[in-house]
Amino acid sequence: MGEFKVHRVRFFDYMPSAIRAMAFNSRTERLALSRADGALEVFNFADSYFQEKVIPGQDGRAVEALCWVRGRLFSAGLNGEITEYDLENLRPKYTMEAYGGPVWTICSNSQGTHLAIGCEDGTVKIFEVLEETIRFQRNLDRQKGRIISLSWHPSGALIAAGMMDMIKVFNAESGHATHRLLVERGVGASKSREVVVWSVAFLSDHTIISGDSAGKVQVWDGVTGTLVRTHLVTKWDVLALSVSRDESSLLAGTSEGTVVQFQFISSTVDQHDKEWVRTRTFKNHTHDVRALAHTDTAVVSGGMDTQLVVRPLLEKVEKNTQESALRKIAFPHVMLAPCMVNGCRISDTNAKLLFFYIICHLTCLCLFCTTCANVSVSGDDHICCSALSPCGGWLAYSTISSVRLYRLQYNGSNISITKVAKLPKVLRSAHQLCFSSDSSKLFASTTHSSVIIIALSQSECKYLHTLRPKSGTRQPVHLMSASEDGKWLATANSDCEIHVYSLHKLKLHCTVPVYSSCPTAMAIHPTTSNLVMVHADQQIFEYSLVQKEYTEWSRKLQKQGLHHLWLARDTPITHLTFNPRNPAHIIMHDTYMFCIIDQNLPLPDQKTLFYNQMTLRSLPEPERTSHSHSFKICKTFQHLLCVSLLEDHSLVVVERPLLDIASQLPAPVRQKKFAT
Amino acid sequence: MQHNNNISGVPLFFHRRRCCSVFLFPALNQSRRRLMTSPAPKPAAAESFGSPLDSSDDEAPEEVTFQASKASALQSLKRALDTARREKELLKEKRRRRQELFQEQKVEFPVSWLVVSLKGNYTVQTVKERALASSQQQVALDFLQSRLYGPGSCRTTSNELLSLQNKRGRKKSAAVQFVNKGWGEFSNM
Numbered sequence: 001m002g003e004f005k006v007h008r009v010r011f012f013d014y015m016p017s018a019i020r021a022m023a024f025n026s027r028t029e030r031l032a033l034s035r036a037d038g039a040l041e042v043f044n045f046a047d048s049y050f051q052e053k054v055i056p057g058q059d060g061r062a063v064e065a066l067c068w069v070r071g072r073l074f075s076a077g078l079n080g081e082i083t084e085y086d087l088e089n090l091r092p093k094y095t096m097e098a099y100g101g102p103v104w105t106i107c108s109n110s111q112g113t114h115l116a117i118g119c120e121d122g123t124v125k126i127f128e129v130l131e132e133t134i135r136f137q138r139n140l141d142r143q144k145g146r147i148i149s150l151s152w153h154p155s156g157a158l159i160a161a162g163m164m165d166m167i168k169v170f171n172a173e174s175g176h177a178t179h180r181l182l183v184e185r186g187v188g189a190s191k192s193r194e195v196v197v198w199s200v201a202f203l204s205d206h207t208i209i210s211g212d213s214a215g216k217v218q219v220w221d222g223v224t225g226t227l228v229r230t231h232l233v234t235k236w237d238v239l240a241l242s243v244s245r246d247e248s249s250l251l252a253g254t255s256e257g258t259v260v261q262f263q264f265i266s267s268t269v270d271q272h273d274k275e276w277v278r279t280r281t282f283k284n285h286t287h288d289v290r291a292l293a294h295t296d297t298a299v300v301s302g303g304m305d306t307q308l309v310v311r312p313l314l315e316k317v318e319k320n321t322q323e324s325a326l327r328k329i330a331f332p333h334v335m336l337a338p339c340m341v342n343g344c345r346i347s348d349t350n351a352k353l354l355f356f357y358i359i360c361h362l363t364c365l366c367l368f369c370t371t372c373a374n375v376s377v378s379g380d381d382h383i384c385c386s387a388l389s390p391c392g393g394w395l396a397y398s399t400i401s402s403v404r405l406y407r408l409q410y411n412g413s414n415i416s417i418t419k420v421a422k423l424p425k426v427l428r429s430a431h432q433l434c435f436s437s438d439s440s441k442l443f444a445s446t447t448h449s450s451v452i453i454i455a456l457s458q459s460e461c462k463y464l465h466t467l468r469p470k471s472g473t474r475q476p477v478h479l480m481s482a483s484e485d486g487k488w489l490a491t492a493n494s495d496c497e498i499h500v501y502s503l504h505k506l507k508l509h510c511t512v513p514v515y516s517s518c519p520t521a522m523a524i525h526p527t528t529s530n531l532v533m534v535h536a537d538q539q540i541f542e543y544s545l546v547q548k549e550y551t552e553w554s555r556k557l558q559k560q561g562l563h564h565l566w567l568a569r570d571t572p573i574t575h576l577t578f579n580p581r582n583p584a585h586i587i588m589h590d591t592y593m594f595c596i597i598d599q600n601l602p603l604p605d606q607k608t609l610f611y612n613q614m615t616l617r618s619l620p621e622p623e624r625t626s627h628s629h630s631f632k633i634c635k636t637f638q639h640l641l642c643v644s645l646l647e648d649h650s651l652v653v654v655e656r657p658l659l660d661i662a663s664q665l666p667a668p669v670r671q672k673k674f675a676t
Numbered sequence: 677m678q679h680n681n682n683i684s685g686v687p688l689f690f691h692r693r694r695c696c697s698v699f700l701f702p703a704l705n706q707s708r709r710r711l712m713t714s715p716a717p718k719p720a721a722a723e724s725f726g727s728p729l730d731s732s733d734d735e736a737p738e739e740v741t742f743q744a745s746k747a748s749a750l751q752s753l754k755r756a757l758d759t760a761r762r763e764k765e766l767l768k769e770k771r772r773r774r775q776e777l778f779q780e781q782k783v784e785f786p787v788s789w790l791v792v793s794l795k796g797n798y799t800v801q802t803v804k805e806r807a808l809a810s811s812q813q814q815v816a817l818d819f820l821q822s823r824l825y826g827p828g829s830c831r832t833t834s835n836e837l838l839s840l841q842n843k844r845g846r847k848k849s850a851a852v853q854f855v856n857k858g859w860g861e862f863s864n865m
Contacts, residue, residue, distance in 0.1 A: 062813065078813045102816035120816055146819075189828055196823060213823060236830065237823075255824070286837060288824065663834050663852070667825060670832035673840065 005650040019302030023066040024293040034063035050536035051333035059380035076106035109156040118147030151202040162197030179225035186214035199241040211238030242292040253289030389435035398430040424463035445477035483524035520572040534573040604629035
């Protein structure tokens with residue numbers, strides 16, 4: 001197999017943003033979540049929790065709450081605006097000023113006809129949901145304090161509002177408050193502070209459940225306006241509540257990082273006296289849990305520790321299967337984010353350029369000369385995507401409003417960056433950017449999975465052509481790969497479609513048969529012109545672009561089936577590349593391992609020892625070949641953001657240990673533990 | 677008996693014997709004859725305002741029980757305190773309203789005029805009230821920050837959390853030391 005020199009890069013300060021709010025759409029099985037930097041992400045829970053869409057953030061957009069209305073996504077934030085998002089073009093569709101000051105919460109009725117928002121000025125505003133927009137309908141009676149949380153009764157006739165020191169129940173028709181439920185303050189020092197009702201839930205039997213800053217989960221009778229039961233769950237705040245669809249289970253997220261489950265069960269066998277009983281406690285976070293979603297089978301939580309945790313409920317799924325495993329999503333799935341490594345010859349030096357981007361800054365680092373150049377993005381919008389040309393001479397990035405192109409010049413001691421002033425008007429914004437292998441063309445994917453081709457030269461940048469798929473898809477492209485021989489360009493979108501275009505004929509060459517799971521990484525082999533694709537469910541396919549059919553190896557792999565340990569991995573492959581010295585090698589990685597697949601070696605069957613590198617090393621040389629199989633996995637380096645092979649056969653491994661991220665998170669609560 | 681020049685009428689001296697309190701209220705309904713004939717002003721009992729006095733100087737003033745006079749004294753004390761408190765609150769309210777008014781006036785609207793010329797001599801100008809919106813957003817963020825991380829929130833540092841995890845885990849190891857001293861310190865959301 002061989003040895004590789006490894007460059008470990010650990011100085012990339014990638015810092016994910018805290019999760020602020022989430023909303024689950026049970027019909028489409030999509031989870032939307034918003035982060036503190038204003039970015040929005042959509043995860044497909046039906047496809048191995050794949051992060052299929054990312055809408056970049058924007059300065060000043062502090063999203064406090066999210067809400068699905070049928071397939072439409074709305075958010076409200078402290079900037080006082082309601083935003084609807086265009087999920088096909090990954091941008092806000094429109095924003096509407098609420099005129100109530102900062103908006104704390106947004107909630108739709110179960111009929112999907114109206115939206116209610118809770119504002120800082122004490123008003124609950126009702127908006128009508130129309131075909132293409134929303135329209136302000138009315139205000140409910142204005143209250144003295146801010147409205148922090150809202151919940152519609154399933155009938156749509158009543159709204160419960162969590163405020164400071166109290167909960168009010170409104171009649172949605174008349175707008176008047178019918179009940180005022182007084183929430184007790186905390187004990188001791190907290191008695192002087194108002195208690196904040198961070199979250200409320202209105203159930204169909206008129207029970208109201210509230211979570212407040214004094215650490216209580218209270219059960220109220222919404223008809224009489226009386227307190228039924230108080231559960232003191234934590235010393236700190238209960239920040240989020242989520243009720244299951246059948247209203248039999250409730251989750252409460254706390255500042256301690258725990259998620260407490262309550263279930264509506266009876267203590268006796270005859271099932272007549274059901275009540276809310278605290279059952280389980282999940283401790284999967286180190287910091288405050290600010291967002292919760294209760295799906296039919298799992299507990300989904302997120303908060304200040306930036307990780308999305310999916311905890312399947314063991315009575316709802318089959319035990320000891322892939323389905324029942326705890327999942328923690330720490331890194332983005334698609335390399336919209338961090339880095340790219342290019343080993344390139346710049347002038348006469350064999351300098352290696354390392355390139356990162358963090359939200360609004362792009363950094364080019366020369367690995368061996370430790371010089372670096374930065375580009376800051378102007379304006380409020382954050383970066384969607386970026387690319388560095390193979391020659392190291394061009395740098396491009398896109399926000400939702402513009403595309404920028406820069407020339408890079410390396411002159412021995414430093415890197416200079418100059419902006420290219422005039423770009424073709426057709427290039428307004430791109431979901432993915434990619435340079436051709438000879439750095440003469442820039443590919444930018446736009447709406448409906450089309451690709452715009454721009455010819456680059458010293459003098460000017462000209463628009464060449466637009467490549468369009470025939471499928472009529474409206475989804476954006478999230479993966480793009482150009483072949484090294486300049487013949488092919490492959491694109492993949494969130495409809496799981498993979499289109500391959502011929503760059504010589506400038507038209508669609510073929511469409512790979514659609515597989516049910518979304519591709520997470522793909523690349524075109526430089527010599528064989530085979531397209532290798534890895535999907536969210538960890539399946540690997542190899543498709544011959546010349547023959548327009550799956551290769552022999554791919555068929556063999558599908559027949560044999562992938563090893564169960566490969567399929568059990570819970571992070572997707574985010575990058576695929578090849579070895580210029582050995583055409584049979586495919587190098588890929590996920591967060592916890594990188595793997596070299598040797599197509600010349602036999603495939604492992606289910607009984608083979610899968611992680612066999614250590615074993616092989618202990619065997620004498622002649623015996624190794626008989627025990628080897630094609631999947632060579634290395635778990636030495638973690639947590640991986642990028643693994644790339646340079647021309648000189650050295651590996652660059654960009655690691656971002658989760659511990660380094662944890663060390664820079666905001667303050668967690670101080671818990672007194674025994675003997676500390 | 678002590679005279680006092682307290683015009684507000686709050687009793688400052690409490691005598692337990694016959695007449696309990698001294699008030700400097702004008703002596704109403706006292707017969708002129710009494711005033712004129714007695715050189716030393718006789719203190720009038722609280723209860724006996726307006727009640728006819730005997731013409732005879734020999735008779736002692738009307739008996740007022742200790743309880744009654746104590747009650748009346750407490751009542752007037754309470755009344756006076758209430759008045760003082762009410763006045764203070766009114767002043768506070770006035771001051772607060774004045775302060776609010778000043779704050780509103782202080783906020784400068786960056787005037788970005790969007791001028792639209794219509795037919796004839798009409799123009800429409802819109803002003804964008806951005807500063808006010810962002811100051812409200814800041815107030816909301818400050819509220820969130822103070823509730824979650826402010827005083828009484830009982831927080832520690834990431835350094836301590838990670839170090840405790842090291843010390844209490846199955847594999848015990850040393851406290852976490854950061855290369856960059858800035859890591860692990862309190863930071864905001």
